[in-house]
Amino acid sequence: MSIARLAKVETQTLRLLQPTYRTTKAIDTFIQDHPVTRALRANPKFTESRPHLNGPELLRDRKLLAGSLAGTQMISVPPYVFNETNGKRMVMILHVGGDVCSHPDIIHGGLIATLIDDTFCRxxxxxxxxxxxxxANLNVDYRKPASAQSYIVLRAEMAKMEGRKAWMEGRIETLELDGGDPSLIAEAKALFIQPRKTEGMGL
Incomplete structure (x- = not known):
């Protein structure tokens, strides 16, 4: 599937979620209306989608971010994802609740690494x-604890690609309620490899 075709399919996911709970609606509306989201949406280099809503519901339930970690007190709403047209940069915006903590009101560092890994991979x-x-390899440098009940932004960029190998760099930062400067939560670098056999491994 070409990048253009993939972008068209994933863009259709924007129409799939109809929030039912008042809290979920408020979270979804906040992300949609935030200046960071609006700026990405206005940038012609990026395509917006919600890929964690893609595919049959039964298959989504078996995936970590779309299934096990999805919920009002976990990953509260399906993340908003912005892909650069050439596929070399991605931004993911989401809200994290209070049931994924390692210490009171502090998001588990393993979840931070998981979110980075998912964004890099996509x-x-x-x-x-x-x-x-x-x-193949993921290195995360934690800079600041991530608070529960907060909005965060993940930024990924491909630093280099050679054959079946891609070197990724990125960071995760806060999405401030008042539109102020974000705080850096973690930085990461990783190496990803395209397997020789990929049947049944699509995102």
Whole structure:
């Protein structure tokens, strides 16, 4: 599937979520209306989607971010994802609740690493010929605890690509309620590899 075709399919996911709970609606509205989201939406280099809503519901339930970690007190609403047209940059915006903590009101560091890994993988998979990449190495430097009940932004960029290998860099930061400057939560670098056999491994 071409990048253009993939972008069209994923863009259709924007119409799939109809929030039912008042809290969920408020979270979704806040992300949609935030200046960071509006700026990305206005940038012609990026395509907006919600890929964690893609595919049959039964299959989504078996995936970590779309299933096990999805919920009003976990990953509260399906993340908003912005892909650069050439597939080399990605921004993901989401809200994290209070049931994924390691200490009171502090998001578990393992979840931070998982979110980075997911974003990196989605970013580089868009440019691999077979559209699939797996993590070979991931290094995370934690800079500041991430608070529960907060909005966060993940930024991923491909630093280099050689054959079946892609080197990724990125960071996770706060999405401030008042539109102020974000605080850096973590930085990361990773190596992803396209497997020789990719049947059944699509995102």
């Amino acid at each position: 970013c580089c998979s868009a440019v691999f010929p077979k559209r699939v990449g797996v993590t």
